Every structure is written in C-alpha cells, then in structure tokens.
Amino acid sequence: MIERTHLRIMLALAENGTLTAAANALFLTQPALSHQMRYLEQKLEVTLWQRDGRQLRLTQAGELLLQIARQVLPVLEQTEKTLRAYGEGRQGVLRLGVECHPCYEWLKTILVEFLAAMPDVDVDVINKFQFSGLEGLLNHHVDLLVTPDVIKKTGLVYEPLFNYELVLLVAESHALADQKFIVAHDLISELLLTFPVAHERLDVFTQFLLPAGVTPKTKIIESLDIMVQMVSLNRGLTVLPNWLADEYCSTLPVASVQLGKQGLSKTLFAAMRQTDVTIDYIKTFVAMAKQR
Numbered sequence: 001m002i003e004r005t006h007l008r009i010m011l012a013l014a015e016n017g018t019l020t021a022a023a024n025a026l027f028l029t030q031p032a033l034s035h036q037m038r039y040l041e042q043k044l045e046v047t048l049w050q051r052d053g054r055q056l057r058l059t060q061a062g063e064l065l066l067q068i069a070r071q072v073l074p075v076l077e078q079t080e081k082t083l084r085a086y087g088e089g090r091q092g093v094l095r096l097g098v099e100c101h102p103c104y105e106w107l108k109t110i111l112v113e114f115l116a117a118m119p120d121v122d123v124d125v126i127n128k129f130q131f132s133g134l135e136g137l138l139n140h141h142v143d144l145l146v147t148p149d150v151i152k153k154t155g156l157v158y159e160p161l162f163n164y165e166l167v168l169l170v171a172e173s174h175a176l177a178d179q180k181f182i183v184a185h186d187l188i189s190e191l192l193l194t195f196p197v198a199h200e201r202l203d204v205f206t207q208f209l210l211p212a213g214v215t216p217k218t219k220i221i222e223s224l225d226i227m228v229q230m231v232s233l234n235r236g237l238t239v240l241p242n243w244l245a246d247e248y249c250s251t252l253p254v255a256s257v258q259l260g261k262q263g264l265s266k267t268l269f270a271a272m273r274q275t276d277v278t279i280d281y282i283k284t285f286v287a288m289a290k291q292r
Contacts (some may be wrong), residue, residue, distance in 0.1 A: 004076060006040050007034070007069035012051065013056055014066050022056075047120045094281055097142035099133040099149070100268065101195040101222060104242050107146070110288055117288070121281045137271055142280060145271040146289075148203065157277055158269045161289045165242040166203060166254040171234040171239040174255075181258035184212035191236040192216045193227050203266060204239040208259050228252065241266075 012022040023033040041048055048062035058066060098107065111123060126142055134151055136142040150158050168187075170177050176186060187209065199205040199218075209215065219236060222228040230236050232252045240248075245256040271284050277283070 002044075002065075002068075004073070005036070007065070007073055009036060009040070010048070010058075010062065010066045010069045011073065014058065017055055019056060023183065040089070079234050092279075092281060093124060094144065094285060095124045095126060095142045096285075097126050097133045097136050097145040097147075099145065099147040099201075101197065102145055102240055103268065105224070105244055105247075105292060110285070110292055113288055114285055118281050118284060134271070137273065140273075143272070143276060144285065145265075146268065147271055148266050148268055149201075150269060155274050157272050157274050159277075159286055161268045161270055161286070162292070163265060163267050166239050166259055166266060167242045167245050168259055169228065169231050169240050169245050169248065169254055169256055171232055172253040172255050173234055174237070176237075176257055179254040179257055181261055181263070183260065184209050184214040187216045188214055190216050192218045193221050193230060193236040193238040194218050195224075195227075196220050196222055202239075203264065204259065208264055228254065 008026065009022070012025045013019075016022040016025050019033060020030055023030045026033065028036075037049070044061075046061045048054045049058050050064060051057075093106050096107075098104065100108065107125070111125075115121070115123065126136065133145045133147060134143070134153070137145045137156065146161075167180060168176070176182055179186075192204075194202060199210075221230070223240075228240050228248050229252075231238055232254050239259070240256075242256065245254075248254050249256055270289060272282060272286075
C-alpha cells in the first residue's frame, strides 16, 4: 500500500534532484532514504527512478507516482487542518433547531453577529421537524435546540438564555386594549390566532386557558407578519413574547396586555448534547444569545 511517507519521498526527490538534498529535506540520513526507496520499489514491484550521474531521473512509473503525490499531499494537509479546526470548534456546521416560532425575529440578529464572528462555520436552521425537536437533538439531526420547554433527558444540557413574558397582542381599538391584565374568561368569545403548533405545546393554553376551562376559537397562521397585521385590523388576537410585542406596538396600532394578574413568565433555553457543550462555535452562539 502506498503511504504518505512514500509520496513525500517522491516529492522531495523531484524538488531537490539529488539523494543527499532529498534526505536533508526529509530530515533523514542518505542510507535511510536509500533503504526506503528500495523498499518502495520492491513493494510496488516497479522501478521508480534511475541514477543519471549524481542526479536521479524518475521513470515513467516514478512520474506517475510524483503526479499523485502533488495531487494528494495538499489535499491531505488541508483535510488535517480542517479536521483540527473541527476538533477545536473553529469550523463546522451548526444545525439549529427552533421550537419557538416568534424566535426567528430574535434569531436573525444573533446569526448576523455569529456568522461575522465565526467565518468558517456554516449554519442550518431547522424548524419543520419530521420528529420532535428533542428527538432531533438526541438523534444528532440538530446540534442545538432553541426551546422554551425543559424535558430532562440523560445526556442533554439546558442553558438558560433569557427570561421573557408572554403577553396578549390586540388592536388599539379592541375593548381589552386598555386593561392592565386579562383573565382567561375574557377570551371565551375571541378568535385567537396561533402558530401551527399543537395546543398542548402552547403555553397560553397549558398555563392560562385550559386550567380555567376556556377554549376560544382559534385560527392557524404560519406567517408572523400576517398574524400581526390581522391583529392590527381587529381580525383576531394573538400571544407573543413581550420583547417582540413591544416592537410591533411601536410601529403598528396594537397594544399588549398582561396575561393574568401575575403575568405568564417564561425562559428560553439552548438545549445541547452534553458532549457538545465545549465546542467553540456552540459556546460562542450561546454567549451571543445570552447578550441578546
């Protein structure tokens, strides 16, 4: 089998011309290099070079092996550099799973900074799972899951990113707009606009409406912008994180109202496999996410 050492010998001979110079370039003694050359020829059962005075002349077989050396050695060296970068977390692909639909607005600003700071790292954002986000993480389909839900599993780590509050977004002209807070029964006759997520995965249902026995009419909207526009036209209500609702309140005729007297507080987490928490680009992403 041809080894990298053999390819380096061919390259050194071609670049240096004499056995002595090639041996010096390879940090070998001349007898050691001669021995390796004879061994290679015996192994391949072909003559690779011939002496021409003090010079070495490559045979046709030697020229072929030299051509391979010039092609393969740079590829191997670059591959080693890339693999070291992977191991040190300076290069790779960060596959982000997102279970929080409104988080895309927040994620856009993070990714701009992250990609600028980690130019050798690519990012894939995955939100339409053929499985749950948690299964994607456990099965190595995603590397980091942005989620408001903590489901403890062996081998997973949840890093809190920031706290927020879920609020009701209504048109400024809506009857609920002037209230300091609402109770669940205030939504009995309202149309609640939701993302395409099962009710048992929506906190407004599990922590606010269902405990009070309230199930308002709902309409699924995939686009956040369309959803908010419908709210501004008094065509329904929706629930958003307060940081996102505040942005819309500053640009559209909408208002945010607290859910319940105590409010509905949440925390956004970065879920990771325990074996990956020390990878440099994952640590960098988490640090930037916390700053935002």
